[in-house]
Amino acid sequence: MTTLPDPIGPKPAHPATEFMRAFARNQSAIIGLMLLAIVLGTTFLGPFLYPVDAYSMVDLPFAPPGGDYAPLGTDYLGRDMLAGIIEGGRATLAVGAAAAVISVVIGILVGSFAGFFGGAIDALLMKVTEFFQILPTLLLAMVLVTIFGASLVTITLAIGAVSWPQVARLARAEFMRIRKLDYVAAARTSGARNGYLIFRVILPAALPPLIVAAGLAVGAAILFEAGLSFLGLGDPNTMSWGLIIGQNRNYLLDAWWTVTLPGVAIFITVLAISLVGDGINDALNPKLRRR
Amino acid sequence: MQPILEIKNLQVGVDTGKSVQSVLDGVSLQLFPGKTLGVVGESGCGKSMTALATMGLLPDRFSVTGGSIILAGEDLLAAKPSRLRQLRGNALSMIFQEPMTALNPVLTVERQITEVIELHQKKSSAEAREIALEMLRAVQIPGPEERLIAYPHELSGGMRQRVMIAIALACRPKVIIADEPTTALDVTVQAQIFRLLRDLQMQTETAIMLITHDLGAVAEMADDVAVLYAGKCVESGTVEAILGAPAHPYTRGLMSCTPRLRLGAAANDPQAEGLGEIPGMVPPLGRFPKACRFAPRCALADARCHAEQPPLVDTAPGHSALCWKTSPEKAVA
């Protein structure tokens, strides 16, 4: 007997290495990562590099960009736009991240129970999910914020409370798929309780796509917060990108930069998040990568 | 007799982005009117690629890099795309392996049959409907009027494959390529489908290229046989010659996996008796051995088999094998 050709090919690399390689090959994901680094850097290092108070008047109102006192111009109260964008980024990113965490936690709880138990529990939970999916979420969040008052906390809670259904559906689908796998059955026959099965056995396996969903939820929540702030439902005491746009909206024909620049900041942030999210997703599903 | 379809030295390559890998390397086949050619081999040997290349339907990144495919005197590889479309479904049609997915789920059976008739035969929709009904009767579908307005999901797998055959036969093609037409079906249905194909062939003088990995099907259906291995045609001849006196070790290996088939000399071949299965598997694309591609799995292989391309040996009139160790030498061994 002579040597057989190796039918499998070169030995595959460790999954994590493979993932990093796939991610690094993806140009748009790398661009997204760079943009994200710029956004986070500006927001968190900005106050040290550009120590201008975002709430005080530095020049005449509506000073155009390139002026002596404010490189990106001033808003309707003569406040520095660049300082405002740096300052507003913190609130926007914080609300986005916190609301995303809330929606992902609710989504995973609902989705995992529905997917794990199936039957009547699934039907009921999916009815609830459908209910929240059918309501225009922005409108519901508007009502909630109007009733409970506009503060960063209520806004965060309202966004989190209305944007979980997509995560729930994804978690449910993953749980339904994984719960049928052999190793889950093995854990079950060895006497594991349901709680252990859900959170220690199935959840870790279901996590990768949910992490991507969580990342994308941050982007969605940022857009959401911007929309609420634009409608005048932002926290009036805390600067955020949406709030800057909303406050300057009536003057946009006289001072385009006051609404354009914070919008660009939102755009870049959400774009960066979705590029990175897509990149992770593609790297997790090598089969889809060629698309 | 003139062949209706002749494939000569067909080369197909796949562009992997870095290089072009050979998928088919010099496959030559001949189909005669009213006859069936069985094309056999394991999965991944290039059977389906041969069929798709003939149809001009190679998947993305696959392309013909050499050879010729001549249908009734016309070179298909030189034909314009519009001419190929005229021939496809008309003079040359194909039956696919998976009846469950090969029919469009959102169109009625009627639409899927009449479409090809209206396209190629310039019939009105009423005439096309009549022909479609006739075709459904010809493929012996029970309740053809009712099936005509059905959607694919309302039919069983066997019925769907009959619909596929009706579509393939609707324009009275000169050649039908049937790619594993019964693999997805139950054994009893397989036999029915084969009988149907044979009956229809007798009426229409259609040549059939039957692609299969099942030598039982070949014994039942084929007049001639071509054995493919790793993108090469390793043995070809009449069905009696090949099943009766297989010359290539790969063919013998395949046959030993189907014991009831051994005829004539092969029935008493102790070597074949002992094999039972072929060790190893078909090498993946781009990893074909340089000399004889079967050598790594061949029990008879010696140093020469691993070093030099084997010659095409005529073991009998109309029976040839691509091997250093064809029957004469084997007889010595």
Next chain:
Amino acid sequence: MPRLVKKLASAIGLLLAVVVLNFLLIQLAPGDPVSVIVGEMGGASEDLIAQMRAEYGLDKPVWLQLLIYIGKICTGDFGFSYYFKQPVLDLILQRLPATILLVITALITAVILGTLMGIFSARKPKGVLSHFVTIFSLVGYAAPVFWTGLMLLIVFASIFPIFPVSGMMNVRGNATWYGAVFDVLHHLVLPAVTLASIYVATYSRLSRASMLDVLGSDYIRTARAKGLSERRVVFGHALRNGLIPVVTMIGLQFGQLFAGAVLVETVFNWPGLGRLAYESILRRDYPTLLGILFFSAILVMVANILTDLAYGKIDPRIGGRRRKKARPAGARP
């Protein structure tokens, strides 16, 4: 049609849930309606307050209040807007047509444009258009819709003043009915384009993925094997299958489309429900806000039922007609 009945029952159940949610929100709101009214009136005597509380049923147990509330909704009584000095129902019915016009126009634009872009980019996954669709869908998703609107507003108010940027009709009024129609359509362009922009992105991306999937399927290969032209393969065979996920998405996203309308109407002063919602937020006008929530839920339900019907038309497997399915004889799963 039992499926439609089931769908309707479920819709009614969900609407009831919206009503209960509304009631809970009223209960949770700081201060009951009477104190809000009293606040508006600038104070009232204890007697009058007690009388009003009784009138509103606020002295009754909560569950009875809920029943009364449901009863009122059923008779079309959504309360009275103290800011607009009108019953909420009248207010909403005045504004509803403008919103429906905007949303439907944006939806149709987005679906047609998005699907076409998706189809053409799926035909050439590596082509220029395909890259454009990928980039465009990312941009459309990442730009806040109100900001897109504001940018268009800047461009069309000061640089190219060819489209009106505010309201739904000329203040001066129109002499003829076709003048009025044109006027409304003229005003509709920017809001509809803005609202459509996000969804063009969604649908082009979705239909691109879906068409890529469909174009790789077996029945498309069958269609090509019939000799159909590429145009007929794409539009006759692939499109209907590729549209299935798009239709699902329309139903699922209608609520979000409505939410987008709130922002777009606010930007362009479009006198619809969204603009009304914005105005009632400024005035803390709860009855109007809750009425809008209820009506938007109704709109979404209607849209869902319509997409469901369309779904059944497109995909015969879900249509529910001719349940008499042939038993799968000889079909392996």
